[in-house]
Amino acid sequence: MTDTYPQALAQSLHKNQISRRQALWLMGASTAATVGLQGCAQSPVTGERIVVGMSEAQERAVDAEVAPHQFSQDLGPVQDRAVNDYVSGVGQRLQGLSHRPQMPYSYRVLNANYVNAYTFPGGAMGVTRGILADLQDESELAALLGHEIGHVNARHAAQRQGQSMLAQVAVLGLNIAAGDSQWGGLVGLGSQVGASALLAGYSREHEREADALGQQYLVKAGYPASGMTRLHSLLVSEQKEQPGLLETMFSSHPMSSERLETARRAADTTYAASARAPAQRERFMDHTASLRRIKPTIADCQQGELAMATKTYPAAQAAFASAIKRTPQDYAANFRMAQCLQAQNQAQQARRYAEAAQAIYPQEAQAHKLSGVLALSLRDPGAAFAHLDRFDRQLPGDPGVTFLKGVALEGSGQRPQAAAQYRRFLQMGASGQAAQYANSRLQAWGALR
Template identity: 45%
Template sequence: MKKLFFRPNMIKQAGGLTRRQFIYLSSLATAGFLAGCAVHPVTGRRELMLMSESQEIEVDRRNSPHQISADYGAVQDKALGDYVSHVGGSIAGQTHRPHMPYSFHVLNAPYVNAYAFPGGTIGITRGILLDLENEAELAALIGHEAGHVSARHTSQRMTRGLLAAVVLSGVSVAAGPDMGDLVAGLGGIGAGALLAGYSRNQEREADSLGLEYMVQSGYNPEGFVGLMSMLNEMSGKEESSMAVLFSTHPMSSERYRTALNEVASRYEARKRTSPVFRERYMDNTAQLRRIAPAVKAMQDGDGEMMKRNPQKAGEHYRNSLNAAPEDYAANLKMAKCLLALRNDREALRYSEKARSIYPAEPQAMHIKGMAHLRLRNFDQALSQFNSYEQALSGNPNTTFFQGFSLEGMGRKEQAARKYYDYLQLVNQGEYARHAYTRLQEWGYLQ
């Protein structure tokens, strides 16, 4: 058998870079580095942008599918997805960059959040849809996110020195056998660094643009006030289900007042004439509202998982499954919770259920693979990780777990190749140490 031969400096090629930096740099390398000055689409001024428009689209294309899967995929309720896409489409047409490849995704995730990738991929969770009261509020939310895209806020943040701040969040990771006790990511909420932390100025600009877009689309600005009031009220409560939303879109009473003032000074007349479409919103979200208790129970479960209390989390997930037994996210969350509780056989059962409910959604493949790993069914684990890689490539964790499965099967040479590939992407953390140690032990490193 032909041996691989790595020199230690090959392993260190990514030396000094964090995984995020490495992925960021590789995404730039393919897209062609440095876009230079560009005319800002909203202000019309020339401004330094690190990413060109094609790079924004490329970064979006590479990263957004991982975030969407971390958020349990788009809902299978096609009518709901189409409805939100329809509202989104009408907003997109009013933006400063109507030519961007916008797409709108209602995400199975129960937490309260919405986000935009720089190419126009916009995600809206079931959690936040349940907190909105009419279509004008939804239009305001989408308008705000489209405002971030139009004003190129991700590019601006890149330009301002946050070069390392590109994703990949991917699927949260469970520990394999003899992998220590890494259950931290099991219940984690996936929010990529790409989406992290707009500045207060950017929030203000996105608010102002969002308001403009939704009013131009014919909605009552009261919807914008309603959205802001909901956020303002929630921001005082420190609920764990809202934490990601507020860490990415900072809320403040100043922001709230500014929004209200802008409605009063610019759009007062529209408040009397334009509709908010409350009934239409209620009709289109009726099916989702029916399982609101299940979504709420998942939020509670996630809160307990974040406090590292899987036992309690399991009770909440049990409640959500009682309310909605066929819910993909609920089954998968239960599987992850059971992995954290080391009840691997039951975890496998729930991950299989999730797989059968939503066969095309990759996260269940990953979790089912983890359950098989724990049960030392290495060949079945490998088959899940291979399926995952096929459905959603570019997640370094998959490479590691393919290697780990191959190692378990005694296929050292193939395992070594995967470990080597993994170390090209990630050079710190427990998995990197494991990969490095094996390569040394097996004589691939000299």
């Protein structure tokens, strides 16, 4: 069996390009298409036949298309280049020892505070600063990356069906409190269609396989197999202490004491010889010192985010204020404060923090979007357009931003330009209320083609 899918899509995938529209087609694929997309392949790891929903070209395409949006949702790579380089170096050592060394692996430490690490099917990986600041040595980091590399090598995302991965392009909206005016409603709509892939969870079987592969790569790279054991102990104990914080980690990689025991057994038996290998604690501590210095700031942000999740805004605001007091130039703290104020309908103050975040880290796109959304809700469409356009240039392909650019242009009375954005938005395969609105404007203006 081979993969079958429409010719045009096949061609773009072959060129390693996939338009958002094609991605949406893939995502929204009907049951029939779902069946059509499936094929058999040989597991790169075991050599056994596996059913996959994505070709290797598609795996690469998903990375190229969707990963940048997800990394930005997690507030982009930390600005400390040395930390990113260090983590990349560890990853690169492992990837070369894996079963699919040809994949386009890449690594970054994200500004996100929650405890997580994830990979896209082609190997684009993100490790949050929340988890990195908790690790104790390089072998634990290698275990974490090895586990993710394990998912890539066993083609778990492809096995889980290409569609379900892409289907999640649904959007961590900005959770804007839409006002009672139509304007407010529009702002809310656009924020909800922002593109981002939520990585769906893996099965227990896949987690076990990724653990086993990760431990194998870890040892091959010259680390003690106990790195995996310590990583699991850390996560299991954190889950007990602060379950909310690890929710995402556990939903995309369900943890269990069973996995911990399995890792321990393998370290004691199969990999017993690795026990004396250096865990590289000092090297790890040296290279991640800048993160550990702001650990209290990260902890404040984590508390703030937990409070936000339960809509306990005053507590969240206090936590973010504390984080900013500790580290005034922290992008994540300023950004979250803006979101927290926005959730309390304090757009004016929120805008100050969003613009502060923007000034701290202009290369990261989210603060531009948030500033744009806030400017829109403050009836400042000109400024809104400038912010949104900046986002669009840094991170093209976000349907929500395209829609909001239309709204901002419409608000400034620039109808033809607004129509162009609405048309672009609809061409992205948009549906739902925002699409209905865009359609109705185009119709009213006689601008439908």
